[in-house]
Amino acid sequence: MTQTPPETIYLADYTPPNYLIDTVHLTFRLAPDATRVISRIQFRPNPKAENDQFFLHGEGLTLISATIDGAAVTPQPVDGGLTCPVPNAPFVWETEVEIDPAANTALEGLYMSNGMYCTQCEAEGFRKITYYPDRPDVMAVFTVRIEGDAPVLLSNGNPGDTGKGWAEWHDPWPKPAYLFALVAGDLVAHPDAFTTSEGRQVALNIWVRPGDEDKCAFGMDALKRSMVWDEEVYGRAYDLDLFNIVAVDDFNMGAMENKGLNIFNSSCVLASADTSTDADFERIEAIIAHEYFHNWTGNRITCRDWFQLCLKEGLTVFRDQQFTGDMRGHAVKRIDDAIVLRARQFREDQGPLAHPVRPASFVEINNFYTATVYEKGAELIGMLKRLVGDEAYDRALELYFARHDGDAATVEDWLAVFEETTGRDLSQFKGWYELAGTPQVRVSETWENGVYTLHFEQETQPTPGQSDKVPMVVPIVIGLLDETGVEVVESHVFEMTESVQSTSFNGLKNKPIPSILRDFSAPVSVHRDTTDAERTLLLAHDTDPFNRWESGRILVGQTLAKMATDGASPSTQMLDALLAVARDDTLDPAFRALVLSLPSQEDTSASIAASGRVPDSLAIHRAHETLRQAIAQHMQDILPRLYATMQIEGAYAPTAVDGGKRALGNTVMRLLSQLDGGTTAQAQFAAANNMTQQVTALNCLVEIDKGADALAAFEAQWSHDRLVMNKWFGVQVQMAQPQHAAQVAQRLTEHPQFDWKNPNRFRAVMGALAANSAGFHSEDGASYDLLADWLIRLDPINPQTTARMTAAFETWKRFDVDRQARIKSALNRIQSSANLSRDTGEMVGRILSA
Ligand code: TRP
């Protein structure tokens, strides 16, 4: 049999559903390898339908019986589902199917994790549970009955009747099938309660495996803070009597916003001082907020089709970023977000996987849950808010919620509420949704007869399938400083709309120093030739914290690129500038930690590639080590005292203030390790009373190749804790010396606790290998081969996780011909493996077509 190539789906081909659904009744008779699912669906013809064909999605289902209005029918199996002649009037469709959750390793549909039943239906997993129009524009009211011997039986909505071995659930809010969820197992609740601003009493629970009860309190607190925040900031209250969160060990991504029953990767909800780092706490808080915020931006207003994914994801990421900023401080949050955007989204935009925030086509939608859709999608919301102003943004959101509540909406609907509330024409802005690529903005200046002019030019490189780009609307926040560092022109937005444009300033005594793209006001790259002296002045005096950090980052980044390419040494001026930041006790420690941490080796590699040269990962690795050594030496007089003043007496608290002190203390510890051979790190490792202090010390020791004892001690202490053990696996691979990375990873795959079917564990090793820049790109290609071997092995088990991890290869065109050839042969090997999934096939095909 020849395989038909997988079909490409186009946004332009959208047609409305032929049949709509009023109500769905589902009965689950749970059994690990033979679960029966009985559905009763009330259909009616859609007046907007273009034809009367009846099609239901279904995958891997064994059909037991089907009836229409009580009479047996024999549906026609077709590609991806079934069809059947149906009445030209409302009718009741009933089927019984059998599925095998125990054999479901893809973690999509109904599957089992540690003996517990759970579901994951976004984007197209519901079709693995029963026959259904599995598309987000078909919304229905679900009633669910679960029969099974598990002590806890959960589904969406409000609880209904329950008895021994069964429970019923009713969700009054119409929803698409992707928001359906079911959980059944031996779970314990961490309960709480919340009263909404509308007076609704809501029971809250975080459900976990017995033994994890002590790791729920922080998540619960984050949930309640999210509920208050959405009421206060967006006027959105919760709308059911119950909100459940369940922690699951085997999960492909972070978490899922199923209505009233959010399901979380256990790594994204379980938290304790002993087992979680500051970064984990912050991430957990943000993800809990994110999933909760989806209740309005995603669930009450959903997406018409999967091309509109950014409608819910970009907006919800933007909202969780605002929340984190409010909880923990906006300056540091904005810098963190810019670091992530550049590391992941700019990288994506730069390579063969570049795609618009709203793609025009896809083969497998799971491959489009990307940094572009999520993080760049959030940037578009931020730009829109900046362009229309905060007050107009609030009014537009009010209208969006009022008009589209209960709808499956589009990006056009979203932009229309802004156009209507502000009178602004957003047709050019829409380009941000439709064109891939990061605009490159080149800036130059003139100073003539007392007039200072900034000249801007924007250009976006071609991306796959899009050779012609048009200018974007770029909100560029600008301020000006004088030569002593005093601000002479405050921040204001310059709206760039053309390819070439300038803006002038009068009335200045002297030529000023510009601070451009303050607050990272647009997801663009700015290029401007200037002096180290100017950067140093901005690092010392800019009133905008983002650009203050950015000036330091450019100084250090350019130094690293020069060191790695032509063996330059760091300038004393730059080292002095960093020293001045380190000793400035008026600055927030978290901010100082960000200034004093080097960019990643991957950042350096990308910037060398962007300048048209071939990055040498090993030389970059050495440059980073050398620079860290130089900084440490330059600061050696202040480091011990700075380290000491950042130590916190007393109990651990996961607050931004304490976390900031730990971040700076640990940045200093890493520098000190260059001088003291690891004695500070060893002492910290031994004395640590929380995971942040323990694991950062371990990192440091492994980095300087003195980790053996600490690794053994850590393993002995934590071998019972699967989440902590992920850190143990990860650190060894990520911090391994480049020439050993592949071997370390390979050896760890033989460890008894390397459970490769668990995505967290697989990523802990293979994700860490890809993140060890010099180790991954080691000259012999050993890491490429190892990763390819494991992706080939994982693909038949879990296509979604395999496909995501192929992005490790997306930068391959940056490298020298030998490495390119090695990567290409690894990719070819994946591509030619038998029965390759559609997910991985699409990714590898796109990467290779570079
Ligand atoms: N909608 C989820 C979120 O962003 C993400 C998601 C999509 C997901 N598909 C998934 C999560 C599959 C887990 C598994 O919050």
Ligand code: ZN
């Ligand atoms: Zn989301």
